[in-house]
Amino acid sequence: MAISLSINGEVKEVDADPQTPLLWVLRDYLGMTGTKFGCGIAQCGACTVHIDGAAVRSCQYPLESAAGSEITTIEGLSPDSTHPLQKYWVEMNVPQCGYCQSGMLMAAAALLQEIPEPTDEDIEQYVNNICRCGTYTRVRAAIHKAAADMKA
Amino acid sequence: MNEIAKVTRRKFLVSSLALGGAMVVGTQALAATVDGAPWDKANAAGSAEFTPWLTINPDGTVIVRATAVDIGNGTLTQLAAYVYEELSPVWENIKPEYASTNRDFLENNVYSTPGGALAYFSGRSTGPARMDTYMQVAASARERFKAAAAARWSVPAGEVTVKDGVVSHAGSGNSAQLGELIAEAAQIQLEQEPAIKDRSEWTFLGKKAPFKVQLPKIVNGSLIYGIDVREPGMVYAALRQSPVMGGKLKSVDKDAVMSMPGVLAVVTVDPGENVPTDLKPPFPFGVSTAQHAVAVIAEHYWQARTALDALPIEWDDGPGAQWKTTEQMNEAATAAIQQPGDKVEASTGDVEAMFAEAGEDNIIEADYLTPYCEQAPLEPLNGTALVTEDRVDFWHPSQHSQMAYMVAADETGMPPEKVFFHQTFVGGGFGRRVFSDDARMVVAVAKKFPGRPVQVIWSREEATRQGRYRPLMAGKLKASLGADGLPTALLGRMAGGPGFFAVGMADTALPNILKNTQIESQTVPFHILTGPYRGPGYNSNAFFVETFVDECAIKAGIDPMEYRLKLYAQWPDIGWVKTLEEVKAKSGWGETLPKGQGRGVAVANWGMGGKPDEGTTVATVAKVEVSQDGVLKILQLDVAFDTGRIVNEDAVRTELEGGTMFGLNMSLNEGLNIKDGRIVEGNFDEYPIIRMADLPPQINVHFGGLSDNPRFFEIGEPPTGVVGPAVGNAIFQATGKRIRTMPFRLHDLSWS
Numbered sequence: 031m032a033i034s035l036s037i038n039g040e041v042k043e044v045d046a047d048p049q050t051p052l053l054w055v056l057r058d059y060l061g062m063t064g065t066k067f068g069c070g071i072a073q074c075g076a077c078t079v080h081i082d083g084a085a086v087r088s089c090q091y092p093l094e095s096a097a098g099s100e101i102t103t104i105e106g107l108s109p110d111s112t113h114p115l116q117k118y119w120v121e122m123n124v125p126q127c128g129y130c131q132s133g134m135l136m137a138a139a140a141l142l143q144e145i146p147e148p149t150d151e152d153i154e155q156y157v158n159n160i161c162r163c164g165t166y167t168r169v170r171a172a173i174h175k176a177a178a179d180m181k182a
Numbered sequence: 183m184n185e186i187a188k189v190t191r192r193k194f195l196v197s198s199l200a201l202g203g204a205m206v207v208g209t210q211a212l213a214a215t216v217d218g219a220p221w222d223k224a225n226a227a228g229s230a231e232f233t234p235w236l237t238i239n240p241d242g243t244v245i246v247r248a249t250a251v252d253i254g255n256g257t258l259t260q261l262a263a264y265v266y267e268e269l270s271p272v273w274e275n276i277k278p279e280y281a282s283t284n285r286d287f288l289e290n291n292v293y294s295t296p297g298g299a300l301a302y303f304s305g306r307s308t309g310p311a312r313m314d315t316y317m318q319v320a321a322s323a324r325e326r327f328k329a330a331a332a333a334r335w336s337v338p339a340g341e342v343t344v345k346d347g348v349v350s351h352a353g354s355g356n357s358a359q360l361g362e363l364i365a366e367a368a369q370i371q372l373e374q375e376p377a378i379k380d381r382s383e384w385t386f387l388g389k390k391a392p393f394k395v396q397l398p399k400i401v402n403g404s405l406i407y408g409i410d411v412r413e414p415g416m417v418y419a420a421l422r423q424s425p426v427m428g429g430k431l432k433s434v435d436k437d438a439v440m441s442m443p444g445v446l447a448v449v450t451v452d453p454g455e456n457v458p459t460d461l462k463p464p465f466p467f468g469v470s471t472a473q474h475a476v477a478v479i480a481e482h483y484w485q486a487r488t489a490l491d492a493l494p495i496e497w498d499d500g501p502g503a504q505w506k507t508t509e510q511m512n513e514a515a516t517a518a519i520q521q522p523g524d525k526v527e528a529s530t531g532d533v534e535a536m537f538a539e540a541g542e543d544n545i546i547e548a549d550y551l552t553p554y555c556e557q558a559p560l561e562p563l564n565g566t567a568l569v570t571e572d573r574v575d576f577w578h579p580s581q582h583s584q585m586a587y588m589v590a591a592d593e594t595g596m597p598p599e600k601v602f603f604h605q606t607f608v609g610g611g612f613g614r615r616v617f618s619d620d621a622r623m624v625v626a627v628a629k630k631f632p633g634r635p636v637q638v639i640w641s642r643e644e645a646t647r648q649g650r651y652r653p654l655m656a657g658k659l660k661a662s663l664g665a666d667g668l669p670t671a672l673l674g675r676m677a678g679g680p681g682f683f684a685v686g687m688a689d690t691a692l693p694n695i696l697k698n699t700q701i702e703s704q705t706v707p708f709h710i711l712t713g714p715y716r717g718p719g720y721n722s723n724a725f726f727v728e729t730f731v732d733e734c735a736i737k738a739g740i741d742p743m744e745y746r747l748k749l750y751a752q753w754p755d756i757g758w759v760k761t762l763e764e765v766k767a768k769s770g771w772g773e774t775l776p777k778g779q780g781r782g783v784a785v786a787n788w789g790m791g792g793k794p795d796e797g798t799t800v801a802t803v804a805k806v807e808v809s810q811d812g813v814l815k816i817l818q819l820d821v822a823f824d825t826g827r828i829v830n831e832d833a834v835r836t837e838l839e840g841g842t843m844f845g846l847n848m849s850l851n852e853g854l855n856i857k858d859g860r861i862v863e864g865n866f867d868e869y870p871i872i873r874m875a876d877l878p879p880q881i882n883v884h885f886g887g888l889s890d891n892p893r894f895f896e897i898g899e900p901p902t903g904v905v906g907p908a909v910g911n912a913i914f915q916a917t918g919k920r921i922r923t924m925p926f927r928l929h930d931l932s933w934s
Contacts, residue, residue, distance in 0.1 A: 046482070047443060054484040058418065063410035064403015066609070068560045069642045073866040076560060104403035116401040123393045123832060126840060127254030128400035129407060129561045129609030154875035160866060162560045162610050163254050164843030166874045167881065168836075 033097050037062070038106025048094035053077045055093050056103060064104040064132050068160065075159030078133035078140075079103045085140035085156070104132040107139060114176035115139055122172045126163035133159050138173050147177055230368040232323045234285070234292045235316065236265065242347050242361040244271045246316070247281040249293050250307030251581055252396070253611035255898055256833045259394045260308045261316055263830065267386045268320035268378060271360055272347035278395060280605040283587035287598045294584065303584035304464070304616060310894060313829070317378040323367070325376045330366035331358060381827075391832030396607065408579030408606040411566045413635040417446060419627050420486035421640055423475040423648045424497050426859035428709045431474045432496040439478060439493050444485030448493065449630035451475040451623065457595055463588035469617040469681075469713070470589045473648065477627045483639055502709030503859035511856055512551055514706050515656035518677035519549060523702025527676075527688035531698030536671035540662030546737050547660035548730055551923040552722040553853035554861075555652040556645075556869065557715050561609020563640040565624030569632045573600045576625060577635075579608040581615035589618045593625040612844070613714030617650055643864035650713025651854065653682035657726035667738025668749055671698035676723070679708030683719025686903065689792040691753040692727055709859065716844055717899040720788050724903030725849070725910070728784035729922060732911040742911060743771050743783050750785065755794035757824030758785055761801035761887035764822035768884050769803035778933070779807045779817070780915025784907035788900035795891050798825040798900040802842070804908040808916045812932035816846070816878040816909060822887035825895045831885070834897050838883045841901035847872045849906030853925045 032043040037060070044059050051070075056062045056079070065088060068076030072087035079088045080102035107113050111120075115138050118124070125131045134157060141148055141156035148156070153170050161169070229245075231237040237245040246265050250257040258278035266273055283303060286293045294303065324344050331349045332339035335356040342351050350357035381388075399405035424430065436448040453472045463470075476495055480486035505511050537545060565578040567590070574596045580586040580603075587603040594601070608615065620640075628636040640648070655678040661669040674687050687693070688701040715721065735745035743766050750758035762785055765771070771781060782804050789797025805818040821838055828834050851870045855862040863869045910921035917933040 047484070050482075050484045054482065057410075058482045058484070061412055062403075063406070063412065066407075066560075067409065067562065067639070069866050071642075071865050071867060074560065074871075107402070111398060111402045119401045120393050120397045123391070123397070123836065125254070125394070125397055125400045126836065127560070127608060127610045128396065128405060129559075131400050132403045135401060154873075158873045158875060160560065160871045160873060162558055162612070162844075162871060164840035164872070166843070166872075166877050167839060170874060 033093055035096055035101060036099070037101045038103060044093065046093055048092060050093045052079070052088040052091040052093055052096050052101070056088065062103055062105055066129055066132055068130065068133075073160070074130070074133070075137055076130050076133040078136040078159065080136060080140055083140065083143060085137045104136060107135060113139065114179040115142070115172065118172040118175045122168055122175070124165055124168040124172050126165055130159055130161045134161065134169055138169070138176075141173070142177055142180060146181060148173065228364070230364040232326070232368070233319045234281070234289070236319045236323055238323065238360060238364055240361045240364055242272060242359050243275045243277050244269065246276060246278045247293070248278050248307070249281045249303045251280070251304065251583060251605060251608055251611070253581060253608045255837060256394045256830070257308050258396065259392060260830060260833065262395060263387055263392065264313050264316035265320040267384060268317045269324045270344050270346055273392065275347060280583065283584050283603045284599065284601065286584065287587070304582040314378060318375070321376045321378050322372070325372055326367040326370040327360060327363050329370045329372065330363045331356070334363070334366065387829045391830055405607050407561050407609045408566070408577065409561055409564045409609070409639060411577040411606060411637065413566060413568065413577070416566065416635040416637055417479050417481060417631070418483035418486045419477040419479045419636050419638040420483065420490040421475060421477045421623065421627065421638055421644055422490055422495065423473040423644070425647065426497070426499040426502040426709070427473060427711050428502045429474060429500040430498045431476060432498045434476050434496070435494040439489040442485070442489045442492065444480040444482055445478060445489045446481065447479040447631055449477050449479060449627060451477070451626045456593060459592045459595065461588050461592055461598065463592070464582065464585050465617060467589070467592055470585070470619045470622045472619065472622045472626050475623065475627070477638065479631050479636060483637070487641065499859055505708065505856055505859050507857065508553070508855045511654060511708060512656070515654055515677045516549060516551065518704045518706050519656050519658040519675040521704070523675050523677070523704040525703045527684055527701040527703055528693055529700050531671065533671045533673050533698045533700040536698045537660070537662050540670065544663045545660065546663065546734055547658070548733055548922060550657045550659070550726040550729065552652070552655050552725060553924060554654050554710060555715060555848055555852040556649045556854060557612035557614035558646065558869065558871065559610025559612055559614055562642055562645045563614070563620040564638060565621060566635050566637040567625045567628035568635040569594055569625070569629040573602065574625070575602045575604065575635070576621070577604040577606055578621055578624065579606045579615060580618065580621060581608060581611040581613070582618060585616070585618040586621035589621045590625045593622050594629050612716045613718065614650065617713045619650060642866070646864050646869060647861040649861070650711050652715035652718070652721060653678040653712040654708065654710070655682055655722040657687070657723065659726060659730040661730070661734060663734060663738055667734075667740050667745070669696060669734060672696050672700070674701040675703065677704040677706055679710055679712060680705055681712040685719030686723030686786070687727060689790065690723070690727060690787060691750060691755070691758060692731065694792055695749070695752045710856070716841065717788055717902040720786065720899070720903045721845065721848060724784070724786035725906045725924065728786055728904065728907035729910055732782070732907070732914065733920065736914070746783065746785060753794060755790070755799070757799040757887065757889045757891070758787070760889055761785060761799050761822040761824050764884050764886040765801045765803040765820045768822070768882065768886070769805065769818070769820035771803060778809065778916055779805065780912045780917070781805050782908045782911025782913070782915060784904040784911060786903045788903060789895050795826070795893065796895070798823060798895045798897060799887070800900045800904050801887065802901070802904040802908040804905065804912040806909060806912040806916055808913060808931045808933065810933060812930055814850075814913065814926065814931055818880040818882070819878050819905065819908070820882045820884060821901060822884045823897070823900065824887045824889045825897060826889060826891035826893035828888065828894055835883050837898040838901050839881055841898050842881060842905050843872055845902035845905040846909070848902065849909060849924050850926050853928070
């Protein structure tokens, strides 16, 4: 039986096992590949999406729980890549391989929603995603820049 | 013949006029671009391919073909920068694409030099030789545009300029876009190809650091990595290989899962079924050998994965199971270095005579050990292949597209001209995707389910337990110290499983300074497979050598920084002393620290091959704090380097930061354990990776160590070797405890 999801403001019907992790629903069933698979056990954060505004690791979030919620993925973070985080991510050359960065951005965006002027400690706590390339110092700097912009 | 000569003499002559006046040369190109996913791009109608490296389209876009895979290090952007420096198109109009491995094969290695340093569709392809190639083709194209414009406007070519995509002549007021002049430019024959700019004439290289060309696609999730490939009719496979490497499949009860939702097939991979071809791959095919494996193929990945977990499989573990514990393997490697090695890596003078002469009191000896480590790129291993009767298509996040292409041809037996390799973007490499065992496995699974594209995805646990690891290595170092405290003779021994790397012990500065040196190695018959991991060999040997040098300094009663400055002043490459002086000045070396804190230093070179003024030298000072109950905190890291010269400061800084963090994690955290022949750790809960909260408050990259020697070299690998010994040496200063094995987190660092 199809389950109805609201993703980036659009309603999508998915005919999958209700236990299927939201990550694989997005990637395989809906072809939305911006959300990444990294570990499958909610450790690395590459699969981070927003569910009703909160950052959630979608690899451990079953499809049936997502029904009735507002889901935002990296594809919907902004309509045209103009979110201040996206802007500074590019300008400050933050990503290296880039694979973890969808999740980083979604975690950072949720943080700024909740704490508009985060401290380094706030960032460490909310954006504890794994980046194997070691982009952390730039991620942190770009979040501070975006926060300053959004306040202005 | 060097590559420039080849380009100018031969490649420019292949241009020919195609139908309708459009310039098209060569065969259809297959390449990825930063546009996202169109990997079957031919030259556009009306475009001019000036050489296989460079095509210019009527709309002014400039296609630059890259052999080097961009694994996040910015190779695509660097190639664009080389072209921009000479041709000056609109920057945003430069579109790097991956060069076609198929075309390289068909056109007699048009992009590679078989067996030479540039054989790689892998690393080093943005190095000095390739820089000259790209600048030459861009300069040659520019002169053709100038000549074409001059002819059109009847003005002297020397007065025509090209700037940001506009060709113009100031005197007559004429101007045209690059794209408008293609047809004429492509027909120009120059009497002589232009010389490329001297470094002193650069206006872009070394001065500007554009953001990486793929970033706009990364930040909205539209960049296509291997795992993001979506082909019509595609199915998914979940993979399980023999948990003990070298083991065999005993039985699999396929019927148990065939009725599960979405399941299409259960297939097996037996390396014995492969019929070897006589193709000549960049690396011997042996490094890509598949393990015995079972894969469940289903309509969706989660269905395949769920069915695989339910699938009854029995394995015959084979001889690897004799290695019951990590300790057993550590002991075997450590035992091996107590005996003379099978292989002599270097031998000068008479080490034993020097040891006898020096006497017991002046001899120092220590054993070291580094464990198996997994590269753990965040994109799990994967690939997508479509095998049909008359062609093979293969989409893959390779770190070596030429190797993966050859492997696909070898595994299927398909003639290489019918194999089409589509390079995707890569979610981290670190060496893991070079040998192309992952490529072979994907194709081996897909060929058992022909006619539909099969995307094979390793789970994180499967990827971690089926690695091609940084080898387990033991090292022994023994030296006699002279009256000035410096070493007079050195014995070095290394031992590890098959495939371990000797780089970094015999070919580093220390044994080449000394007149009495004996370096030996021995292979221990471990079954665990190994492969390149950021700074192969060097990432163990630099730890051994630079911890040992520290121990020598302590025994001699000399400050470890001053000791190294004296020691490495004897090496004719000034970069060693310069980088040490730089970190000494910038780190606050010598300033008094409270109890429980310490500073340590290490210096090493990646790529020197025993010679001065080669490779990249990195010196690192670590400042650490160890609490009395043994909790380690890295307070500050100062990094200086010498690669001669640089062409992109921001890219260099990024790699030095990233490489330092990689080496820090390797040293503090990483180590795989073995139980009954199997790798124990599976996921990041068991194999920790540094996160934001673990960062040292300061990681400072300094540029004052550069020697201005006319070279530049790899920058991502060099920092991995030195951060570990710098931290270990700092821990000694803080606690008096000498760290001789990795990972450091297993050591009790408490003190009183």
